[in-house]
Amino acid sequence: MPELPEVETVRRGLAELVAPNDFIKTVRVHRRDLRFPVPFRFEQSLAGQKIVGFRRRAKYLLWELDRGVFLSHLGMTGTWRRNPSNSKLHDHLELQLGSGDRFVYNDPRRFGFVDYLEKPDWEDSKWFRHLGPEPIDRSRFTGDHLYQRSRGKSTSLKAFLMDQRNVVGVGNIYASEALFLAGLRPTRKAGRLTKAQALSLVEEVHAVIQKAIEAGGTTLKDFRQAGGETGYFQQQLHVYGREGEACGVCAVAIENVTITGRSSFFCPNCQS
Numbered sequence: 001m002p003e004l005p006e007v008e009t010v011r012r013g014l015a016e017l018v019a020p021n022d023f024i025k026t027v028r029v030h031r032r033d034l035r036f037p038v039p040f041r042f043e044q045s046l047a048g049q050k051i052v053g054f055r056r057r058a059k060y061l062l063w064e065l066d067r068g069v070f071l072s073h074l075g076m077t078g079t080w081r082r083n084p085s086n087s088k089l090h091d092h093l094e095l096q097l098g099s100g101d102r103f104v105y106n107d108p109r110r111f112g113f114v115d116y117l118e119k120p121d122w123e124d125s126k127w128f129r130h131l132g133p134e135p136i137d138r139s140r141f142t143g144d145h146l147y148q149r150s151r152g153k154s155t156s157l158k159a160f161l162m163d164q165r166n167v168v169g170v171g172n173i174y175a176s177e178a179l180f181l182a183g184l185r186p187t188r189k190a191g192r193l194t195k196a197q198a199l200s201l202v203e204e205v206h207a208v209i210q211k212a213i214e215a216g217g218t219t220l221k222d223f224r225q226a227g228g229e230t231g232y233f234q235q236q237l238h239v240y241g242r243e244g245e246a247c248g249v250c251a252v253a254i255e256n257v258t259i260t261g262r263s264s265f266f267c268p269n270c271q272s
């Protein structure tokens, strides 16, 4: 499933592949029952609009147009291809651009979806309203922000970190790795976080996500096959998926606890 860094990789790929001043000529929808139905008059809304650029918010990929924003969520298996030589099963959506380029959205499991949001209020839409800051946004995702959000919370630190209202896009792997690097146990109560620990955690989350984005950038050349290959598998993982193995820092065996139904890996010696 594409995580925030992979969606960012796709965004960068699209930004490189679409020429400045290109526009959407026509839209063809082959299947309307994606995770949510393709909106009524979606094709007409997009057609004729200039592509201003590409943005991302959490895991939402955003084609910014003249008059609105075309939102594409990749779900679990969504990918975009440019000028594919042949059509495939599960090609649900096609954009024909003014330049002659064609972009095709494929999604076998159909957990992805699309929407069209009018400017200028698109950021207040239901998709974004409740989202916390981006993990790489230095001005909004700060130690103070995390500290204030955690006050009075009895939830585990890991669940707290994976709650989109506190910060977006910190998936299971990233949460586990950042908590290890900050020396904090995933089971610790969020409300017990000190200011210094909150700051340290913010720094580690930032670093882990940033590194994954940079690793994702190396897969850009495979963009046409992908949304696919992920940044984090190319990274050295300290604890994630390494239950029973020796911690790289202290050699004590990595443990695994289940928190809100998810495997949570930690070093019982390095993290307290």
Ligand SMILES: [Zn+2]
Residues within 6 Å of the ligand: 247, 248, 249, 250, 251, 252, 267, 268, 269, 270, 271
């Ligand atoms: Zn250790």
